[in-house]
Amino acid sequence: MSYLPYGVAAWLFLVGLYGMVTSRNLIHLVVCLSVVQSSTYVFLLALGFETGATAPVFYDVPPGTPAVDPVVQALVLTDVVVGVTVTALLLALAIQEHKRFGTLDPHELRAMRG
Amino acid sequence: MNPVVRRLVFLSGAIGVALLLAWGMTGLPPFGVYRGPYGDVINRSAIRERHTTEAVGAVVMDYRGFDTLGEEFILLTSVVGVALLLRTARDEEERETPSDEHPGTVPITDAVAAIGLALIGPTVLTGLSIVAHGHITPGGGFQGGAVLAAGAILSFLAGRYVLFRRVAPTHLLDPAEGSGAAGFVLVGALGLVSGSAFLANVLPLGEAGTLLSSGTLPLLNMTVGLEVAAGFVLIVSEFLEETMAVRRKGER
Secondary structure (H helix, E strand, O other): OOOHHHHHHHHHHHHHHHHHHHOOOHHHHHHHHHHHHHHHHHHHHHHHOEOOOEOOEOOOOOOOOOEOOHHHHHHHHHHHHHHHHHHHHHHHHHHHHHHHHOOOOHHHHOOOOO | OOHHHHHHHHHHHHHHHHHHHHHHHHOOOOOEOOOOHHHHHHHHHHHHHHOOOEHHHHHHHHHOHHHHHHHHHHHHHHHHHHHHHOOOOOOEEEOOOOOOOOOOOOOOOHHHHHHHHHHHHHHHHHHHHHHHOOOOOOOOHHHHHHHHHHHHHHHHHOOOHHHHHHHOOHHHHHHHHHHHHHHHHHHHHHHHHOOOOOOOOOOOOOOOOOOOOOOOHHHHHHHHHHHHHHHHHHHHHHHHHHHHOEEEOOOO
16 A cells, blocks of 8 residues: 555556557647656655655744655646646647648658658 | 557557566655655755745745756747747738637637636636745745636636737737746846855845745746746637637638
């Protein structure tokens, strides 16, 4: 039980990769990439978690109260923002792709025209 | 490559990766047991050194401020990238009079429109509050900026595309996005000017837990909030322009 969150992270990573490899639609592929990215959120937050500890905010609890690791939380914050912007960029690429080739299926893109 | 072969090749690799992950993860301390020293060090020293009650914000904007600068520019770059990719192509033109109606979309019911419009005010206020209190309670520039952007986008969800373009005109968003990024650099340069390091927290620290505390943290939160809000609204309005306002030449 105590390794379950790590297992969830590994599962999200692999299942997202599987979706990307077998994807027949670029929008679906971008969503699968988001699933892969979310595995890093789960993994980082699980690493910093401490049983019985509170959130690393000391506004209404005295300083010195056991709190979870704020460093990994800050990393996840960075991760989320970068994830959103990468998703936006890839979706814009998908729109361009659909305009140029009239399809969203990556399998039909074998003959790329310049 | 045919789909069956593709799947088999992936599965053989994935099994290897899964085994490596399992091997690596079972070597970690079990969930709920925290060993790393850094979190505890920051939790203990953030309030004393920076007079902030929010350790995550202190890491993002202060201890790891330089990384956040890089992240800000990732955001800026991808907004520029989206704008570049979705610019009006040679064989397209913008509709002269954009309207709320778009052929092929389902009309929005009055209930959705009313709730959407009613939520704009509270959403924007919540966003501003999350940005302003980012150094005291959970929140900060990134989180509040995203909520602020949601406020603007609600106007589109309420079926008011024209209103959305009016509350979020590109000629205001572009400078807002840029000055958010530049503001972060300028606040960082305050450290250099006062003879310390770049992004050093040189402003008076104030009393922890009050609005005017934590030195440069609230200022950095505001610049980030501005950039994130403007950036997200820009990205969304680029996508919306693509579907609502751009047509192929010759199309109605």
